Amino acid sequence: MGFGTGDPTSLMQELLRVTGGSAVIDGGLATELEANGANLNDPLWSARCLIDSPHLIRKVHLDYLEAGANIIISASYQATIQGFKSRGFSMKKGYPKESCDVNENKLTSKQQPILVAASIGSYGAYLADGSEYSGDYGKAVTKETLKDFHRRRVEVLAESGADLIAFETIPNKIEAQAYVELLEESNLKIPAWFSFNSKDGVCTVSGDPITECAAIANSCDKVVAVGINCTPPRFIHGLILLIRKVTNKPILIYPNSGETYDANTKEWVPTTGVSKEDFVSYIYKWHEAGASLIGGCCRTTPKTIGAISKALSQDHGAPQTFIA
Numbered sequence: 001m002g003f004g005t006g007d008p009t010s011l012m013q014e015l016l017r018v019t020g021g022s023a024v025i026d027g028g029l030a031t032e033l034e035a036n037g038a039n040l041n042d043p044l045w046s047a048r049c050l051i052d053s054p055h056l057i058r059k060v061h062l063d064y065l066e067a068g069a070n071i072i073i074s075a076s077y078q079a080t081i082q083g084f085k086s087r088g089f090s091m092k093k094g095y096p097k098e099s100c101d102v103n104e105n106k107l108t109s110k111q112q113p114i115l116v117a118a119s120i121g122s123y124g125a126y127l128a129d130g131s132e133y134s135g136d137y138g139k140a141v142t143k144e145t146l147k148d149f150h151r152r153r154v155e156v157l158a159e160s161g162a163d164l165i166a167f168e169t170i171p172n173k174i175e176a177q178a179y180v181e182l183l184e185e186s187n188l189k190i191p192a193w194f195s196f197n198s199k200d201g202v203c204t205v206s207g208d209p210i211t212e213c214a215a216i217a218n219s220c221d222k223v224v225a226v227g228i229n230c231t232p233p234r235f236i237h238g239l240i241l242l243i244r245k246v247t248n249k250p251i252l253i254y255p256n257s258g259e260t261y262d263a264n265t266k267e268w269v270p271t272t273g274v275s276k277e278d279f280v281s282y283i284y285k286w287h288e289a290g291a292s293l294i295g296g297c298c299r300t301t302p303k304t305i306g307a308i309s310k311a312l313s314q315d316h317g318a319p320q321t322f323i324a
Ligand SMILES: C[S+](C)CC[C@H](N)C(=O)O
Pocket: 042, 043, 044, 045, 078, 124, 125, 126, 127, 128, 129, 130, 132, 169, 230, 261, 263, 266, 298
């Protein structure tokens, strides 16, 4: 968006050059939509708002931009062709009535570099049963199943005007491999990031070592950043160090609040949350360990992102590597 060489593979380096070495990702979208009144008790989860409340999506994106985000992630996490077809939508082309032109608002005057990342949630997210927190799809789901599931959706989002694809909350190695093969086999004009989730600080939620998963992402030239999202903050530091062993690509992290999601009730168990202050106190350590793109996932808010933005703007310690 107004910067860069035009070479998709250098997009993240260009952003980091312009921002001085670290950039801010937005915070939880779905949970902030809920905080603004959306009902996400729905198989489409946050993608339901694309149908019935696009004005809330616009509001939350703008709240994160105002808080200092350099990268905003679209509401397409659980927007799948299969999911929308089951709601009676057809493949006929159409566009939402509301659009969100960031050039119209006051952010332009702040010269805040902004990228739009088109979210792709996992097959487990589509199942809407919390499977993206287990990564256990059963033997019947093969790599080819996953490629067939995601193929057209990736193409559509790559043509949407977004700057990059955000493969998010990737729970296992097989889905990472499927994404890499889709990227290698297609001729997409935009790059991608890969972001895994973990519940032990060593492996993805399925039990696949994070080093093996990150190495798969690293093997693909179209991947411009690798990291972790929707994972409790206490695991993030160790995960950054493990990922750094297998890649020199920029590392991204956007942890959740540390609370636990109950897939049956679609509610968060609030007892173990990390306060805004606790979360933000980790940021210097994460940046020093090598993370250059930092934000928040579920149950983080524009306040969290404002605090991250402030912390990074005051932190002059460079991460170990990132700018070629
Ligand atoms: C990252 S989890 C909180 C996503 C929600 C899940 N796919 C669901 O539909 O309940």
